[in-house]
Amino acid sequence: MTDQAVAAAVARRFFGRQRELKALRADIERTGLDTLTGRKAPRARVLLVAGKPGSGRSALAEELADGLTDRYPDGVFRARLTEPGGDPVPTARVAQELLAALGVAEPPGAAEDELTELVRRAFTGRRAVLILDDAVDAEQADPLIPDDPDTLVVGVSRGPLTGIPDVRPCTLGGLDAKSAIELLTAFTGSVRITVDPQAAETLVEECGGMPAAVVLAGGWLAARPKASVADLAKQLRGLTGDPLTRTFLLAHEALPATAARILRFLSLAPLGRADAHTASALAGCSVSAAATTLADFAALGLVSAADDGQYEVPGHLVPLLRAQLEERDRPAEVQLAQARMLERTVRLLQSCRAVTEPEGSAARRKLAGLPRALRFPNRAAGADWLRSRQPVLLASARLAVADGELDTLARRLIASFVRALAAHRGAEAAAPELYGLHRLVLDVAERRGLHRERAAALLNLADLDARTGRTKDALLRYRLALDAGRAANDPYAIGRAMESVGGSYQELGDWQRAGDWYGRALAQRLARDERADQARLYGRLGAVQTYAGRYGEALRNWRAAAAGYRRLDDLPGHARALSEAARVQEYAGRPEESLRTCEEAVEWARRARDTRLQAALQLRLADTLDRLGDPAAAGLHRAAAERLLESRAAACEIRSGFEKD
Template identity: 30%
Template sequence: MRFRLLGPLEVAGPDGTVLITAERQRIILALLLMEANRVVPTERLVDAVWGDEPPSTARGQIQICVSMVRSNLAKVGLKDVIRTQAPGYVAEVADDDLDLRVFDRLALAGRAAAEAGDHAAATAAFAEALALWRGDLHIDSGADRTTLQGPTARLNEQRLAVVEQWVDSQLALGLHQQLVEQLMDLVVQNPLREHLRAQLMLALYRSGRQAEALEAYRNGRQVLIDELGIEPGEELRRLEEAILSGELDSAAPPAPPAARPAAPGPVSGPPVVPRLLPGTIADFTGRDSLVASLRAGLDTDADTHGLRIVSITGKGGVGKTTLAVHVAQLLAKRFPDGQLFAKLRGPASQPVPPGQILERFLRGFGIPGGAIPAGLEERAELFRNQVAGRRVLIVLDDAVDEAQVRWLLPGSPSCPVMVTSRSRLTGLEGTHGVQVDVFTTEQALQMLDRILGADRVRADLPRALELVDLCGGLALALRVAAARLAARPHWTLGHMVARLHDERRRLNELSHGGMGVRSSLALAYHGLPSEAQRLFRRLSMLEATEFSSWVAAPLLDLDVSTAEDTLELLVDAQLVDVELVDGRHARYRMHDLVRVYAQECLSDAESTPQRSAVLERVLSTWLYLLEEAHRRVYLGDHALHGEAVRRPLDAWVVDRELRDPMGWFDAERTSLITAVRQAAAAGLDELCWCLALTLVTMFENYNYFDDWRTTHEIALEVTRRNGNRRGQAAMLYSLGSLHMFEYRLDEARSRLEAACDLFQSVGDRHGQALAIRNLALADQVQGRSEQAMSGYEHALAMLDETDDPTTEAHVLNNMAQIHLEQGRMAEARGSLQRALVVLERSGGFRIRAQILCRLGEAHLETGDLAAAEEAFGRAMESIRAVGDPVGEVYALRGLAVTRQRQGAYEEAAGMLERAMDIAERAQERLAVGRIRLALGELAAERGDSARASEHLTRALRVFEGVNATKWRDRARHVLQRLTAEPVA
């Protein structure tokens, strides 16, 4: 024979043998030989080589590979073996030149001899056929390729069928003792193959080893229950009964193997009714609406024009199988012709071949192994023929994908199918699907009541609720915890809760009596492609409870599109949950127990340096997005930058994420705070302080002062620990600014002075100028105008050396305020106009609005009400462009004062009341005081002394509380004038 497929691929020509080492060439040649003398389409060859993701040049590369195979064959005298024929290629091989064809011929001869009763000839033919096999099929290192799975599985199935037929012939010749040892090995290698086990039982029994024969049955039954959730088929059950009853005649030879039917068809004789459903659990609870929905989808009175398929999807451990079996048992009597059940995943989450499942089903209907075809298509045809017109319920548990399920579907609408899967089987046409979620608190408590008793649960309800929370409402986790408590009545619920609190041991605690959350999650994890497994592990590094899809890119160091596709595989596998926020933004999260398992996988699979590099990539990407969000909100940069790496994202991803920058920040705020914490824990001090400082303007905009303080104290500690003096200075400067917002001016001054010294020590003139600017502002708030002006001039001189127009504008704005207070209107307007010119370089809307408000106040002081109204109106336009609530307060106040002086008192009062509402919600205390002052002045002007006195008194309390001496003195003066009495 020139071509050998049955083992390692070998080719021998007239001029010697050829060694084909290139993997793609081996795949192509093997597939062409499997389909010898039949055209194999190019597309099928592409699928075999690359699977679902072929390159754009795939067809051209196939042509090159075929050409190289032809060249290699020609070198040993095998010319014109492979011919091009649309739509692909054909290998023209004589039957005697291909071991696969010789194998088929010998196997056919053996079956013919066996059917004729010539078991000696049958044995010889079968043995000669099996001798052609030189080992396991070995085509390439990627033997799990989908395109090769079918042909490979078919050849292996044919080999095992011939082995069984050879054993039947040997038993017919009375060679049972010689077969026992070999059959034991075959059963160990193929524990789910029932006919082999039946042959072993028969050989043992006829060798006088009855107890061992029955033990072989018991072992086989346990394997079938554990692996597939089914009882043994008719052949094994009848054989066990015959051995137990003594009706199996040890002297009589076995009946010859049944001839295979010429075409698939039902087996004659009384019909066998398979009852393969597992038992339902007694404490099933909490799924009433799902049960009703499933029963409606499976109702035999429903539309019978097409197949009825219902799918049950959900994450591992959520209770899909329990629900399916419960519903199936409820409906079992409505399907008198049988109920079929099969698990579609085997050990380590490997899919059970459809051919194996079909064999189980056919045996369940009483069809003997010898009458079951070897080919998958023929088995599927025989199955459809067997159930046609009958009322049979089919339950397929834990399906891998649609392709696996399609082989197992009946052709008859009278046979509904219920499928459970972690994946959403949207590719099965006409499927009615239900999603099983984790238990609500009420449902979880119902389960605990059923297992532990209501008295025990209600006696310690707080601990019961904590137990539900630690199990995340996952049905399997709750059932395991409850089972452990039921087995240990001396344990309190609090004892179980305490054991579960240790996250490192939680999955160990959630294992009992063969049930376990870890094993359930492992099935899903091991069924993933390697890249998806890697992403699953690394997602557990994120301490944030939820995240956006872009995070997958830095976690895998891949482009966003590819990484997001991988993330969706985790969603499909129900290992990651997703929800739409506001109907648009997808947010992803992991169930707490899933995260614990992912962390275990991460610890086992990836080293500490690997994890550190991954975390740094993620944090660097967050910093890049955060800075870009800042630029989009403020149309400018923030003041200080560190040396941390910024990992960019593609422009289209940034535009997608930051379509609403402030909305993005609000959604990501918790994650960003967590990022600061993780950076510190990892010792990434530069990244840590850069993230914290970039967050400040966002925190300031929403008055998230506690977040501001928390992030900066974390960053300050890690920069001190790592000797990062510039980072320390930046954090001290920012904390000083925070204290100023809180009107804790003495603390602010202490932090700012320390920051100024550190900036000076590292030669950072820009940072030093910022600290001096804020120290001057503290002087200004406390009424020390001369010191403040001196500080501003110092800061302005240093800022001339940098490119920071926004801070320059701030300084000029504050200097203008002092000019206004001193009645130097020309200087004030000059400073403000200069600030507006400076802002042309940065376009900062927020500071621009502040300057325009200040300019409006200057016009009010000079009585130019039209100019004041125009300035405040322009300020309001800038404020609304960026959504600045504090700025809106001051603009409204300015407009209200303008309206007051124009005599529009009602309109002025309405504006002030609106400004008050915004200021109080924003907790802007100084603004509240100034509006109270304006309301008091307005009430006094309108002659309402009581109302004026109330507003002025409350304003005075605010000013005293924040130590705003200038405004305190003004409020006292107005109140004193109103009451004509001195105020203490």
């Protein structure tokens, strides 16, 4: 078995902690305060595993959850509440990750309270386990605790979560000597342990029984078959600091200089996760060399390997690595490594999007010129990569913006990410992620005084607000976008913002202001001779004037829209505008004129060969004839509409059959 296989096998095994597991399982059954008072438990039972980083607290929570699959058949859900560097993760972001795992769609731009409510509601009726890993405090964890008593919550924290009622704590110290030696033996084999059992006991004592320290010691010994256990114990005894720090320093010093540098730079990886591409970019080495080095680190217990080609730096090692990075590497080198990592990510995202383009397109030709390591063989491979890397990519964008010194790369990264998401998932499905990315663009634009980018970000955010029913929020952002567009002297942003402000007032039922803003947008389009936009705005003006009961103005605008579409040779648009003019005439009490206009619209729809539109207009014509007292003619038009729809359905069936053949 290779060293990497040994490390993977050890990672899957669990050592010791049987007393703690038994106590935690007993706590699940123990009567709570609510039950003692005669009330049904209103919330999920909460267990707490408390201990220092590196004490195996997360592993214990996972082992507990794995043993409860029969009692909680709806699965185990996990959320990490602390970044690898020690910063707390915002509760809203934790809720978003849980909703994604639960398969629940979130409204773009939803507030924290709304997101946590969705999480709690999603767990209703589920017999599931929720692991809240590395919680900072009760305020961070409490909003995520489901209200369903059939759900079990296992919290992991440094200390007590004071403020959450009826928590069952389990505080961890070091492993017992027997279990710690078993963990060490899994790396070294039994021979070196059995020949000097006293030295093995001394070594695990020097490690304080901390599983993380024992793993590093085991990896050090596994890489040095001729070194004795007593030698390692002696070296550890000569160092100062806590057990984890001493074993880490020993492991770090034992690495070749190049490998030690790569290891330090892994602390810059978003979420502490890196694949061969990330490590290669950070270190400035080849992808193959980075892949080999990462596998070596896994064998030494310095990183853990996942099934998707990513490696994760344990959270308890990240602060130690960053301390070494600050001490040994110049700030310019660190910034250059971050820039290389972002640039590599941009190229991968561009490749991921390009693979969705048709064969022979410019994007595909550009893709063919990239190195093989940066190319995806097909669309499915690109989609799989994007899905598995999405949390890391989002974290990359956040870190790039927060850095403040790499704004150009941050903007390129976000733009490439937005395009890749839209290409693979569609803008509608990716809306929650896009909302967060547009907010990051806005942060950079405001910091750098980039008015054009600020206007674009505000427009994108406002569109998502409007789509999710937050019309007043959208209106505020559209007006801010108008100011930014004017500051940038950007006619597109100005016109788009004015029209969108009108749309927001229309949604709010304020027809007067909606018409005023549509008029301003129309004046700008007329000045710039933008004819397609003119036709559309004439139609929007006609619509709000119809709602306001100003039928004369509405009819003039709909006729202007119809004329505009006709000049553009847009026959379906011309027919639709005429049909709306006919509707206004009917509202105004002029049914004969409405009938003639509607007949004209039907004729233009026929010329446009738009069967569905022609059928819809003939049905409207039939309704008008009914109101005029001519049921026979109305029946003829209805029959004609039915024949059109039947012929269209038959044509669709024939095309479908050809596609299957």
